[in-house]
Amino acid sequence: MLLFDGDCAFCASCVGLLERRIRPDADIVAWQLADLATLGVSAEQASDALQWVEPGGGVTYGHRAVAAALTSAGPIWRLCGRILLLPGASWVAARFYRLIASNRHRLPGGTPACERPRQSKGPVAER
Numbered sequence: 001m002l003l004f005d006g007d008c009a010f011c012a013s014c015v016g017l018l019e020r021r022i023r024p025d026a027d028i029v030a031w032q033l034a035d036l037a038t039l040g041v042s043a044e045q046a047s048d049a050l051q052w053v054e055p056g057g058g059v060t061y062g063h064r065a066v067a068a069a070l071t072s073a074g075p076i077w078r079l080c081g082r083i084l085l086l087p088g089a090s091w092v093a094a095r096f097y098r099l100i101a102s103n104r105h106r107l108p109g110g111t112p113a114c115e116r117p118r119q120s121k122g123p124v125a126e127r
Helices: 008-024 043-048 063-071 075-086 087-100
Strands: 003-004 029-030 052-053 059-062
Touching: 003 063, 008 029, 043 063, 052 063, 059 063, 059 075, 063 075, 063 087, 075 087
Parallel strands: 003 029
Antiparallel strands: 003 052, 052 059
């Protein structure tokens, strides 16, 4: 399952593109509509970054959640997802994800509701 911020127009647009073009093998749900306690994700974690919840309960977030969604799609996307997790590429992807997440309210389709909480400067909790 991929959890995204349903209150953010930019996030919803990105997820819509993901569903239409990439078609990951996952349920894609706004975190506000999910049973977070059952999934093992806090509201703070979900509001901070994209969350990927494995069927067995493992959770990844941020650029690793993007990579997981890509690896659940077709062969070309699977390769792209794996590349995102390679040493070096993962570091760049993590920084790029944080840059986008921190500025999503300024991006096309973004609104003031898309702005992340100010106290959040990085992943909420290591898992």
